[in-house]
């Protein structure tokens with residue numbers, strides 16, 4: 030009985046629409062669908078990785094209305110009406126690199142690269158975060174994150190190759206670029 | 208000779224970085240083939256049991272399941288270099304990873320569900336999880352392939368090495384100290400989990416594998432043996448790899464299993480590990496117990512080392528069982544030492560089997576060795592920095608094991624970190640109160656020019672220039688994130704005057720690329736670099752001939768720069784692509800292509816494990832400062848001073864990346880990482896409970912490359928990849944012992960261990 034109910038509910042599809050890398054898209058999903066699976070399997074955007082699928086590594090990071098989230102834990106249904114940016118959307122439409130990507134390349138911050146999509150979006154999210162802080166009227170001085178703030182912000186992005194030094198260098202360069 | 212190098216020594220970003228930073232790199236984890244099935248593996252529920260029956264009927268009938276296989280359905284050979292590892296287990300299981308059945312289905316969900324429908328009846332056994340227990344006379348044989356070897360003991364591999372006169376050296380020793388050290392099981396945690404996609408074509412009977420292997424040609428041979436196929440009917444393509452660190456040196460059962468599922472179904476099949484499966488079923492570093500006795504004479508000269516190592520081999524043997532090759536080197540030849548006796552046993556247990564991991568036994572050996580040096584220095588009342596410098600290796604030395612140090616930066620490395628850390632000025636570190644400070648030293652020796660352990664340690668290269676002036680390097684070597692493509696492209700750019708954006712590196716297809724042993728032993732820049740230089744020399748002879756003819760000059764007058772070949776004497780030049788077109792299209796017609804096979808002039812070791820096994824040797828020293836919080840037991844690694852003899856810096860940006868990444872893995876080994884097992888079962892198969900370090904944990908790393916210009920290396924370079932993590936745990940442990948004035952004989956130095964030691968104020 031219980032099982033039957035659950036199955037029926039699982040089968041019920043929900044239609045959501047959201048903006049994916051600047052394009053309006055729609056999808057019919059189960060209420061249990063995870064955003065990462067929607068991005069990778071339905072929209073075939075393989076740049077977003079799923080190295081743990083339990084919220085521990087950050088390789089699945091995407092931007093949801095400019096805020097980094099772990100897409101492996103995020104119910105796709107909650108993306109309805111939102112703006113999602115994946116690594117493919119960070120790259121400019123002519124194929125040239127966003128300043129964050131460029132900083133990662135120039136500073137040697139990507140070795141095997143499996144963490145890199147998540148790292149790039151986390152750094153981009155940090156940029157947006159400070160932009161918002163600085164735009165909010167309460168503050169007059171321009172805030173920029175220091176190395177310690179950057180490290181703290183990137184704590185959720187595991188990298189096994191680089192030892193993080195070059196990642197933090199890249200973040201610093203990208204943030205100063207403002 | 209290296210005065211005006213345009214590319215070598217410059218911080219070029221990786222040539223493949225753009226594809227990695229845009230999400231367009233296709234990792235094995237991203238591959239989708241038409242009509243592809245998804246494979247999943249049923250692993251045992253018990254680490255040691257007899258299998259009474261396996262019932263796959265319900266799983267086979269489940270909609271969407273295409274094939275279910277067990278050992279009864281396949282005709283295969285065992286794998287591992289000892290051939291002691293059945294791909295699918297029959298009759299018994301011996302460790303928690305053991306593969307019992309596999310499913311191929313239309314979706315991953317169906318495949319996983321089908322696993323739950325397979326009914327296995329076990330007769331559970333006690334199992335043996337302690338190597339000392341496993342060696343007792345009454346212990347049952349764990350791996351039946353060990354039968355009739357080593358007196359029917361649970362022994363997988365035994366090594367003995369010695370040099371010098373042990374008794375004489377003991378007699379002249381002023382101090383003799385013995386200790387037992389216990390090194391944990393840690394794992395690679397590559398961010399990209401293990402994966403394989405197999406495609407067997409039923410019509411032409413050929414097998415295509417998209418595999419993460421770092422040794423594609425050995426792998427091709429091994430998988431052919433496992434599947435009873437002809438190696439040439441198997442083509443290996445290496446997609447982009449999400450981290451290696453030694454984990455892809457062995458072939459594991461899931462790989463031939465995936466091939467078998469494809470052979471059965473005639474469709475492409477993919478197996479992709481979850482993170483939990485990665486923790487449970489991918490390799491680990493060798494855990495070991497090291498009994499060591501060392502001595503020094505009254506002036507602090509090292510006299511002898513006596514070592515006995517117990518390695519927990521787990522249920523099957525991997526390449527990791529041969530780590531004593533490397534450990535013998537460290538014990539016999541790091542610092543000068545009159546005599547050395549080394550014994551090691553790899554013992555079968557019902558634990559998971561260990562594989563190879565960056566450093567290959569060397570972090571363990573170096574830990575024991577460098578801890579002992581501090582203990583001896585203390586007892587002799589000699590400064591711990593001075594005693595190291597005094598015993599440092601030297602250029603021209605031939606060690607007891609027969610290693611030839613034609614270049615040697617050991618002493619310079621030590622002196623560099625001693626002075627840069629300002630050790631001599633900071634004698635009075637804070638040893639009281641809540642936060643205590645300490646400093647520790649450690650050195651390391653590792654092969655820096657390949658290692659002759661297979662019949663060949665060679666690498667082939669084919670290089671060509673197309674009629675548009677682009678250069679294509681087809682190399683036997685593999686890229687696993689370490690930056691080898693970039694280094695090779697820089698070498699070609701340097702020699703041929705072609706800009707980097709016009710150079711492509713082809714390195715991922717066994718049907719195309721020439722033979723190479725694979726990525727291991729920090730050998731790629733050295734061996735593949737030399738191989739490429741050899742190919743370039745041949746190619747240039749051909750180009751020179753044509754260019755000299757056109758420019759009306761002789762070879763020695765020609766210079767390759769910025770896409771042109773210049774005649775200095777004549778003051779004329781010609782575009783490189785034009786020369787190539789002339790070669791191709793004017794009779795008699797010749798291709799701008801050349802191949803070369805480079806084999807280092809190193810030697811096999813003899814039966815006593817003596818001989819000059821590598822083309823070059825790398826040295827390093829680290830000085831590490833720590834702060835220990837005596838209220839919480841937390842260790843903060845503050846500064847790492849690292850000096851490394853790299854021969855010659857080929858690319859400072861990539862080099863620093865290798866150093867920093869390696870050091871952080873070493874810090875993890877020292878203070879946070881440990882796979883926890885209870886009776887053969889893994890207790891912490893996730894990133895929450897197995898702590899790899901994050902951006903917040905990084906120390907300040909101060910790196911000082913030491914250039915000794917080894918004439919055998921490309922531009923003088925030596926291997927660098929493994930070295931940075933080798934001395935790190937040893938130096939940290941020495942620093943923590945210094946800070947607390949306590950002794951630790953175990954890793955990792957977790958807060959818990961530190962607190963216990965402080966509370967009991969005794970050694971643990």
Ligand code: FES
Pocket residue numbers: 078079080081082083084085086087088089090099100101102
């Ligand atoms: S995959 Fe989402 S946090 Fe690891």
Ligand code: FES
Pocket residue numbers: 138139140141142143144145187188189190191398449450688
């Ligand atoms: S570059 Fe490999 S995990 Fe970060």
